[in-house]
Amino acid sequence: MSVTQQDLANDLNPRSFISTLSVFDWVWAALLVVGTMYAYQQYAVHMDAYEVGILFGTGIALIGLGWGWKATRVFMLIAGLLSLIAISQYGGDLGQADQRFLLKFLISSQSATMWMSALFIMATVTYFIHLFSGNEFIGKVATSMVWSATTMGTIGLLVRWRESYLISYDYGHIPVSNLYEVFILFAIITALIYLFYEMKFKTRNLGAFALLVISASVAFLLWYHFEKDASKIQPLVPALQSYWMKIHVPANFVGYGSFGLAAMIGIAYLIKDRAVTNNSQSAIMARLPSLEVMDDVMHKAIALGFAFFTIATVLGAMWAAEAWGGYWSWDPKETWALIVWLNYAAWLHMRLTKGWRGKPLAWWAIIGLFVTTFAFLGVNMFLSGLHSYGEL
Amino acid sequence: MSNKQTHRKVWLEFLGSMNLAITILVALSIASIIGTVLQQNQPYTNYIIKFGPFWHEIFRALDLYDVYGSVWFLVLLGFLVLTTSVCIYRNAPVMLKDMKHFRLNVQEKSLRVLHNFNQWTLSEPTDQTEQRVDQILSSRGYKLRRKQDGENIVLAAMKGGMNRMGYILTHTGIIVICIGGLIDGNLPLSVKEWTGKLKVETRDIAAKDVPQISRLKPSDSASFRGSVTIPEGSGSNLVFLNVRDGYLIQELPFAVELKDFRIEHYQSGQPKSFESDLIIHDDQLEEPLKKTIAVNHPLVYRGYNIYQASFADGGSVLQIAARPLFNKNQKSLPLEGKVNSVKQLETINGMLSIELNDFKLFNIFPAEKNDPSGKKFKNFGPSFTFKVRDEDGQAREYVNYMSPVMQEGRYFYLSGMRRSNADQFKYLHIPADSEGSMERFFKFHAMLNDTQRVRQTAEQSVDIALKASKLPDASMRDEIIASMVRLVGLFNQGGYIAIDKDIRDKVPADRQVKVAEAYLKILQNMLQGLYLNLLNSEGVDISKGISPEDNRFFEDAVNGLAGLGAYGTPFYLQLTSFEHRQASGLQITRSPGKNIVYFGCLILIIGIFMMFYIAHQRLWIILKPADNGTEVLLGGAGNRNQRDFAQQFEKLVNLFNRHLP
Numbered sequence A: 001m002s003v004t005q006q007d008l009a010n011d012l013n014p015r016s017f018i019s020t021l022s023v024f025d026w027v028w029a030a031l032l033v034v035g036t037m038y039a040y041q042q043y044a045v046h047m048d049a050y051e052v053g054i055l056f057g058t059g060i061a062l063i064g065l066g067w068g069w070k071a072t073r074v075f076m077l078i079a080g081l082l083s084l085i086a087i088s089q090y091g092g093d094l095g096q097a098d099q100r101f102l103l104k105f106l107i108s109s110q111s112a113t114m115w116m117s118a119l120f121i122m123a124t125v126t127y128f129i130h131l132f133s134g135n136e137f138i139g140k141v142a143t144s145m146v147w148s149a150t151t152m153g154t155i156g157l158l159v160r161w162r163e164s165y166l167i168s169y170d171y172g173h174i175p176v177s178n179l180y181e182v183f184i185l186f187a188i189i190t191a192l193i194y195l196f197y198e199m200k201f202k203t204r205n206l207g208a209f210a211l212l213v214i215s216a217s218v219a220f221l222l223w224y225h226f227e228k229d230a231s232k233i234q235p236l237v238p239a240l241q242s243y244w245m246k247i248h249v250p251a252n253f254v255g256y257g258s259f260g261l262a263a264m265i266g267i268a269y270l271i272k273d274r275a276v277t278n279n280s281q282s283a284i285m286a287r288l289p290s291l292e293v294m295d296d297v298m299h300k301a302i303a304l305g306f307a308f309f310t311i312a313t314v315l316g317a318m319w320a321a322e323a324w325g326g327y328w329s330w331d332p333k334e335t336w337a338l339i340v341w342l343n344y345a346a347w348l349h350m351r352l353t354k355g356w357r358g359k360p361l362a363w364w365a366i367i368g369l370f371v372t373t374f375a376f377l378g379v380n381m382f383l384s385g386l387h388s389y390g391e392l
Numbered sequence B: 001m002s003n004k005q006t007h008r009k010v011w012l013e014f015l016g017s018m019n020l021a022i023t024i025l026v027a028l029s030i031a032s033i034i035g036t037v038l039q040q041n042q043p044y045t046n047y048i049i050k051f052g053p054f055w056h057e058i059f060r061a062l063d064l065y066d067v068y069g070s071v072w073f074l075v076l077l078g079f080l081v082l083t084t085s086v087c088i089y090r091n092a093p094v095m096l097k098d099m100k101h102f103r104l105n106v107q108e109k110s111l112r113v114l115h116n117f118n119q120w121t122l123s124e125p126t127d128q129t130e131q132r133v134d135q136i137l138s139s140r141g142y143k144l145r146r147k148q149d150g151e152n153i154v155l156a157a158m159k160g161g162m163n164r165m166g167y168i169l170t171h172t173g174i175i176v177i178c179i180g181g182l183i184d185g186n187l188p189l190s191v192k193e194w195t196g197k198l199k200v201e202t203r204d205i206a207a208k209d210v211p212q213i214s215r216l217k218p219s220d221s222a223s224f225r226g227s228v229t230i231p232e233g234s235g236s237n238l239v240f241l242n243v244r245d246g247y248l249i250q251e252l253p254f255a256v257e258l259k260d261f262r263i264e265h266y267q268s269g270q271p272k273s274f275e276s277d278l279i280i281h282d283d284q285l286e287e288p289l290k291k292t293i294a295v296n297h298p299l300v301y302r303g304y305n306i307y308q309a310s311f312a313d314g315g316s317v318l319q320i321a322a323r324p325l326f327n328k329n330q331k332s333l334p335l336e337g338k339v340n341s342v343k344q345l346e347t348i349n350g351m352l353s354i355e356l357n358d359f360k361l362f363n364i365f366p367a368e369k370n371d372p373s374g375k376k377f378k379n380f381g382p383s384f385t386f387k388v389r390d391e392d393g394q395a396r397e398y399v400n401y402m403s404p405v406m407q408e409g410r411y412f413y414l415s416g417m418r419r420s421n422a423d424q425f426k427y428l429h430i431p432a433d434s435e436g437s438m439e440r441f442f443k444f445h446a447m448l449n450d451t452q453r454v455r456q457t458a459e460q461s462v463d464i465a466l467k468a469s470k471l472p473d474a475s476m477r478d479e480i481i482a483s484m485v486r487l488v489g490l491f492n493q494g495g496y497i498a499i500d501k502d503i504r505d506k507v508p509a510d511r512q513v514k515v516a517e518a519y520l521k522i523l524q525n526m527l528q529g530l531y532l533n534l535l536n537s538e539g540v541d542i543s544k545g546i547s548p549e550d551n552r553f554f555e556d557a558v559n560g561l562a563g564l565g566a567y568g569t570p571f572y573l574q575l576t577s578f579e580h581r582q583a584s585g586l587q588i589t590r591s592p593g594k595n596i597v598y599f600g601c602l603i604l605i606i607g608i609f610m611m612f613y614i615a616h617q618r619l620w621i622i623l624k625p626a627d628n629g630t631e632v633l634l635g636g637a638g639n640r641n642q643r644d645f646a647q648q649f650e651k652l653v654n655l656f657n658r659h660l661p
């Protein structure tokens, strides 16, 4: 190893994070600052103080995301750029969606969402081929498909946001207001969390499993779209017209996405665990990450989910305090959020204080996903309450 | 140790045990699930219908209708607070100590058995090495302590002690949240109820008649959550607190007046906003406070939060024409009534009371699939809801629309009827005539009830048939006419169902189908005859046949007439005009515990992140003077993720490799 004296000295100089940033990092920050300022200057008149806070908070968060996880910058740049192109193609006229080639086939919100769906499903298949064949190149293709799908999904949501305003000014709202929209959000966020772990733990062979839960949500999305005609942009009921929605819903979906991912890793864990006890010599099994790694990633996913779910629930309570007159009403949705939360709190305690590892926790993570799914979907479908917005 | 102390210890151990904690978490989850599956705080009669009296009693005794307000649920929450407190009580001192304590008393033996261990032998003096190690570890954020142990130097390093603080913050947060929740909960109310100072009112009486025992003064309650419906132009200085199957009255130290209530709609027809213009009257105010509230935009006044929660009719004045049914006389009777009032009407069925229950200015429904306007939603216009109760107390509920509604290209006046709340409305469709009114339909109906006229029509058609010698025997003329009249009567009183029943009762089974066919033909003939009469009397020229529109009207009218028998009232109430008055449903709350809860949430979240993302790591270095140099022993341990720590340790070893000579 050839190390200069200078390197060695630098090595020991406790350097601040800021000084490790490259020129490109600063360009990135400058870009976001300019973008945020532009948005502020254009739209400040339509925003209340909280929304301005959210705008700047988002700008800062995106700078941080780009600094901390460099790969996301490419994703954010492409998604942002294509969305801006779509918006400019629309001009002020929603009818352009059928006129302009780019919009019609690629980046109107409908088309982008369809691309996202197709790419996620293709990525799932490709990850399986990768897992079965062990071919690294195929694995890389799968990863880039997930990135592309995530990009298309993000474009889908961003452009949809604009489209809602094109329908009519008073229709306009951030597209996280109904099941159709949040399913796209779920797919994107889960994919991003997975990509992060893939990068960090070099676990491309988990992709097949992780993408299963995303494909399931895509399947639901497509069913919802084609059977229920759910993709139409609807105006917001009064109860949803609040800046809280902008932060409560995304925080929730970081939670749901992480829990979904943890359950998928749980499945992979159990399969591998079985192979190990049966002394299987299967190459496929050998390709899956070691039990320790999966156990670890599962724990990390649940911890991340738990932290964000806690934030989301608290934000939900604060919103409820403002909209319904009480931060806690034992409304079914709230109550099920509590159940989900208690469930994962118990999971974490078993691991940390009782030293549980592996199999039981993997099972529990899978069961946890059912509980979470019920809290997310089942409550809206089967139980009545304030969240069904029946009254106002 | 004394006996008492051991007792205490055992108790603390039990209360602070993880097993108890997990048990409580699971129990709370299950209880919560019950509360969401079983709809809470419904009127008891609903439960009796659903579960039967036996299970109803059991469920009621177990407080399953109000799980979250029940004593046992509160006890569970209490236990959660208790175990968490005991847990903190037992662990916090240890952890605080752990945060500060560097554990310098480490033995070489124990260091060597650590998972993460490495050693070097250097050819420089111990003090130089110590300096290097100090520098290396400081650069990575470790804090160091040193001890001379005989010849050896022991260094203990530590980082991430805040992880332990995270534990304390998280669990304290839970306790703080529960305390805040308790302050805002209904425990004080329950206590007053148990001690007999308060009684839940279950009668449906005016607020001013509710006795003192069911009323709370402003100073009586630190926190509450009540609701009140205020009509436009009036005010209220109290709210109702729903308690199980009854309510309490909470008085306010000020009065809220509703000046105006507005609903705005999107172009699609869905509601866009609900707003109330309020005026607060308070002796403490120089002049009344005016403020508009909307959903998501409450008013906070003197610690009271006033929310837009719902809306209702505030006593709109309705002008109604009561059209008599089953009567050849069509003269309608004018009625005037306020929503929420009761009218008496003397009818052929005896004295009926009409309870005017609601008025709606808009009725937005999903549009038909191929609605020509292409809209997804459609406004059916004003409607009013009423109940008709007979002398025995039996009631049916009706909803009548003021204007005709387009369905399948034609206009109909809709009137829905149901026997109980649990049923869906069944709709009577009254076709609108070319003027858009109900006149022609009701004229037609009156003709059916004009026996004279029906007989004449029957005679005419029989005579024509006789002349054309389609009928074999003139002697049967009267009999045939009588049965034709009877058939129309049956239809008029009970529609096709009545005729069907008549056939089943009187005709042998093998001939029923044939007879039914014949009857229907005769009936059709009769109705057509009457309808032609009607058109004639209206001056419609039918010499060139009946126009397709009039033909359609006939078919629609016959369908409508067939439904009148089952409609259940001897009159039809037609809304002719109205004066709309709305009421706003306000929720008024006081929750002094709110900020405590938010504070608890804040430290909970901070604590969770500290616990998850700061790892408490310890390193120990023993520097042993060896011949001509130093032996370095490095061992480490982390309290969180062992894999992560092992990786970090490896990096550290690499760093040592680079910087130790």
Ligand code: HEM
Binding pocket: A345, A348, A349, A351, A352, A353, B016, B017, B018, B021, B080, B083, B084, B087, B088, B091, B167, B170, B171, B174, B608, B611, B612
């Ligand atoms: C709703 C109730 C509770 C919640 C949400 C909660 C939350 C948490 C969380 C998130 C952790 C960190 C777990 C991890 O790092 O993986 C934790 C750790 C812990 N909790 Fe709780 N907790 C609760 C109740 C309790 C109770 C009642 C006890 C006492 C029996 C307890 C004892 C502990 C202990 C001993 C740790 C380990 C701390 C450490 O060693 O770092 N918790 N808790």
